[in-house]
């Protein structure tokens with residue numbers, strides 16, 4: 001953690017909370033300076049990333065600012081720092097500090113910044129909480145009411161709470177989006193894609209996904225006190241154990257770089273199927289660890305295990321059966337498969 005990130009984090013309004021996808025939310029301090037009424041619904045969101053990036057978004061007046069280590073403190077970021085009560089002379093000192101890092105620290109220049117551009121969510125996408133508010137007050141149309149009902153049934157059948165992630169929903173019918181639970185993909189605070197999981201009984205594709213190649217899901221939500229990162233295949237696997245997901249069963253170069261960049265023990269938890277084998281091969285090639293949790297038949301992935309055993313036991317069963325040497329991994333996979 002660097003000085004600028006640290007100063008901002010310790011200066012945030014006291015009454016704040018952390019959302020499942022990694023936002024620290026609090027009453028936005030910016031709106032009154034931008035011709036809007038003061039925010040009372042905690043619509044200011046701040047996100048910090050492992051590389052020291054700090055992003056602020058106001059979901060009330062639209063004010064945005066960010067700071068990336070190795071770059072200058074922007075005018076907007078300095079404005080934001082003023083809004084949260086950081087004294088002017090401190091901001092000036094930190095701006096000089098940022099300049100110093102920009103000029104002196106060549107490692108930042110050498111490092112390639114991996115970034116993903118923003119993508120739009122489907123029309124009329126709103127947080128699940130907004131839909132649930134209308135659902136409970138009965139102010140939705142009959143078809144919308146029925147859809148939300150089915151979605152809640154689906155979530156409960158998978159043992160996932162509606163508050164485990166910043167899930168969203170849209171009544172748009174393009175790609176059957178109205179029959180899907182939307183999982184927005186964040187990157188340093190921006191929406192850079194999404195997947196929609198079909199919750200209705202349907203012949204249609206299970207997941208409709210719009211994402212940039214190389215993206216790793218749930219990086220922003222990582223708990224930085226953990227010494228390890230759990231790498232899973234599907235988004236629900238990642239959500240249920242606060243890991244990351246490669247959104248498939250093969251890791252590409254960008255994903256490898258991002259995950260290695262976390263600087264922690266990487267533990268791959270493959271699904272128990274044929275493509276999982278490929279993932280194990282890649283893990284040993286990269287020098288990563290692999291977990292061989294002993295779950296009952298019919299429990300095929302992390303999300304299944306959490307449904308059957310709960311989160312804590314599932315994480316324990318992963319950590320207890322993690323192997324790091326290639327020899328042991330090869331031995332275990334023979335016993336396992």
Ligand SMILES: [Zn+2]
Nearest residue numbers: 030031058061
């Ligand atoms: Zn604002």
